[in-house]
Amino acid sequence: MKYYFAPMExxxxxxxxxxxxxxFSxxxxxxxxxxxxGSGKGFSSRELRDILPENNRGTPVTPQVLTCREEDFIKASKTLAGYGYGEVNLNLGCPSGTVTAKGKGSGFLADPERLDRFLDCVFSELSASCPGLRISIKTRIGYVSEEEFPALLEIFNRYPVSGLIVHPRVREDYYKGKPRMEAFRLAAGESRIPLCYxxxxRSVSDAENVETEFPGLSAIMIGRGAVACPWLMEQLKDGRWKRKTDEEADEETNEELRRRFVKFHDMLLCGYQEVMPGDRNVLFKMKELWDHFGSHFPEAAKELKRIRKAQRIAEYQEAARSVLQSGTALYQ
Ligand SMILES: Cc1cc2nc3c(=O)[nH]c(=O)nc-3n(C[C@H](O)[C@H](O)[C@H](O)COP(=O)(O)O)c2cc1C
Incomplete structure (x- = not known):
């Protein structure tokens, strides 16, 4: 199974x-x-920084584009192909009101005829001007109701889409409630496109359940679970982790995870300090990450509060260090 890290704005x-x-591997x-x-304008400088090859050396990356305008998608794809990317992903999932109001993201799903025309145009134009460039789609299963999904799937199936990533929620679910697995079963049965769940x-067993139920899947994409538990894909992929039972998940395993978690944390902090102006912005970013990391340290409530309250980097570092060194078993 292939594991993808989900895009998270x-x-x-x-x-x-x-x-x-x-x-982590x-x-x-x-x-x-x-x-x-932007319409006719191309990428902003912040967006360009995120995809410039010199900022992504050695990391396998697929850029994702959010638009409902054919010409903007085509122009963006040509720019990205020019930077050497072999795949561009179309976002049909974003639930944010400011995005959907413009008919983009999951808002595009509300107008399947327009979506069909969009795909027709971009596939015919890009197959001529950027042959070899793969176009994949990340989608929800509808705007208001999952009953919209069969018609959407039929449209996707008509095009040479390289991969279909399905997040089985409708726009109005945002990220809440349980994924609507019935609709995903339909995708597993009917999709002619390599399918990603x-x-x-959030755990090895969650992934294993999906893999067992859908043996034909080409990939699983993980977002929040992999931010909270950055070693999750490595655990899934690497037999060394998988073979361990709870009893075998000894002190050594936990110590290795802790060491790598500390390294990851320090690389993030240094990386943000290098590229962001001012400690306030860096602290904001790190605190946002701790909303996810914090779940591993239920007994470090006091230190986690110190992280949230920190106003200076030194204060933050001291609090983060004491949480990271606390006694929690990271292996799950
Ligand atoms: C804070 C946040 C930002 C996100 N940004 C994007 C985005 O830029 N593009 C996208 O396709 N999905 C985005 N998503 C959705 C995730 O990629 C993913 O589909 C969703 O979180 C469900 O997967 P998960 O349960 O594994 O997190 C975002 C989700 C969150 C919580």
Whole structure:
């Protein structure tokens, strides 16, 4: 099975991706948070920094584009192909109101005819101008209702889409409630496109359950679960971790995970300090990450609070160090 790191706006930018790739194995591909090219304008300088080859050296990355305008998608894809990317991913999942109001992200799913015309145009144009460039799709299963999904799937199936990543929720679910597995079963049965499952995988057993139920899957994409547990894909991929039972998950295993978690944390902190102006911004980023990391340290409530309250990097570092050294068993 292949494991992809999900795109997460505000979290999985290039500093995060490179640090993760340096510290943990098992991720086949990292998808960038969406790039939303302005009408006719191309990428912003922040977006360009995220995809420039010199900022992504050695890390397998697929850029994701969010737009409902054919010409903007085509222009963005040509730019990305020019930087050497072999795949561009179309975002049909973003639930944010400001995005969907413009008919983008999951908002595009509400107008299947328009989506069909969009795909027709971009596939015919790009197959001529960028032959070999793969176009994949990351989608929800509908805007309002999962009953929209069969028609959407039929549309996707008509095009040479290189991969279909399905997050089985509708827009109105945002990220809450249980994934709608019935709709995913339909995708598993009907998709002619290599299929990737995405949603609520937080542990080895969550992933194994999906793999057992859907043996034909080409990949699993993990977002929040892999931010909280950055070694999750390595655990899934690497037999060395898998063979261990609870009793075997000894002190040594936990110490190795802790050492690599500390390295990952320090690379993130240094990386953000290098590219972000001012401690306030860096602290904001790190605190956001601790909303995810914190789940491993339930007994370090006081130190976690010190992280949240820290106003200066030195204060933050001291609090983070004491949490990271606390006695929790990281292996699960
Ligand atoms: C903070 C946040 C930012 C996200 N940003 C993006 C994004 O830029 N592009 C995208 O396709 N999905 C985005 N997602 C959705 C995730 O890629 C993923 O589909 C979702 O979190 C469900 O997977 P998970 O349960 O493994 O996290 C975002 C999700 C969150 C929570």
């Amino acid at each position: 505000g979290i999985t930018g290039y500093v995060f991706r490179n640090a993760h790739h340096a510290c 098992g991720v086949e591909r990292y998808y960038t948070p969406f790039l939303a090219p 995405n949603g609520d995988i």
